[in-house]
Amino acid sequence: MVRIALDPTPYHSTHEFLDFFDVAAANGYEWIQLTPHPDWIPFFGHPRVDDDYVRKVRERSAATGVQITSLLPVQRLSWPEEPLRRAGVRNLTRTIEIAQELGVSVINTEFSGRPERAEESEAGFYRSMEELIPVLERAGVTLNIDPHPDDFVEDGLAGWQIIRGLNSDAVGFVYVASHTFHMGDRAESLIPALGDRLGAVYCADTFDHTRSHGLRYITNPPGNAVRVHQHQEIGDGDVDWDQLFGALGRSGFLAREDAILCSNVFGENERADEVSAAQLARIRELIAAHS
Template identity: 85%
Template sequence: MVHIALDPTPYHATHDFLDFFDVAAANGYEWIQLTPHPDWIPFFGHPRVDAALIAAVGKRAAAAGVRITSLLPVQRLSWPEEPLRQAAVRNLTRTIEIAAELEVPVINTEFSGRPERAEESEAGFYRSMETLIPVLKRHGVTLNIDPHPDDFVEDGLAAWQIIRGLDSRSVGFVYVASHTFHMGDRAETLIPMLGDRLGAVYCADSFDHHRSHGLRYITNPPGNAVRVHQHLAIGDGDVDWDQLFAALGASGFLDREGAILCSNVFGEDERADEVSVAQAERIRELLARHR
């Protein structure tokens, strides 16, 4: 059965880390994805985790009746500068160990390189994976990767080709719907290629920044090296949700045990409960329609 999970990022400013499990349960979720947090695994930093915190996480999750689908660290996995890339490998190694201790089989992450240094970043990525793949295998954890806007690879097909080049089933793909228009808007052709290497789909909407002849968003001066996208509630942007879920259904993703559908709306923190509940309902509706 596919797991519908909550990304608790909208609650970071209002709730303590260990309260996220209660928040997820209150909003109708049985699963949660643990994302970067100063009391957990911060952006680009070593995990702030000891045995006592791991035990507390397990206890609070069990008490709330919420299980952890995955961890989401963001580390400089493909960074072109060696000291920071090596630190990312150390940080991710520890994160894999934490996932194994929590019996969480999945880590979702990003390439985290630089587009202006794409060749060096790709080389850094493969160096990092030479170290990390044996660790993943040893602990029985799968690492899924998202081609994030402003990374050294943004196009979905190109990202899959890079992942495929590892020739390892320990590494898969994250399809982030709100990155659709940076990935090439190619759900119908990309998802069949990914097959069972697609491990997670993030459910948030975004506007197509290519529309209006590229003038939908204007930055000054023209030509700024920027990337624009949103994480909106389903239906508030331009993502074709029926097309996406039809492709997921046809590929078998929606019937796969352990597949993850994660709500990650970031733009409406002031009404996070309302949006979280609505997101769960919309995901379930799409799931029922296209399974």
């Protein structure tokens, strides 16, 4: 059965990193995804932990009964400028070592390039993966990648084609529901194409920024190079959840023990406990309806 994890980002301002396990347990979660944090692995930075801190993470996980599905670092793996790309590879290599120490076999991440320099970013991505795939394969760790809004590739199908071009089972795909309308709103065609290479699905809602002739959101001056999306509670946006979970059910994703569904609502910090518990209940309802 698919594992349901909590993304603890809404608790960053109110809890210490090690307390995220207690938060997850209090809200009914048996699994957690460890996301960027200044006391752990910061955005675009080298991991801030030593062996003693990793031991403390293992101990807190064991004490609460909340297991770690995955790590989520964000590094400049596709950066068009070499010094930062090389730093991203170095930082992710250390993250793979940490995953091994924790007994975690999945890392989820983003391409992290630049859309205005797409060709250079894609070339940088493939250079990075030439170095990282052997490390992943030796460690027995799978790296799943999300084509994130404002990346060199945003469309879901194009992102999958780039991953498929690596010709390695060590690299898979993250489907982020709140990126639905940047990825092309193609769940029913993309998910069957991904097959078992779909490693994780993030569950948060968003509005369709393409509606109303592109005027649903207005930024001034017109033509600003911005990407707008939300990570809202399921049901508060335009994502078709029955369509998404129907596709996941038909593909076999919901029955896989290695698959991950992650609740990652970011816009409701002031009611984080209420939302986290409600997300878990709603995800379970969707699994039951579409398994």
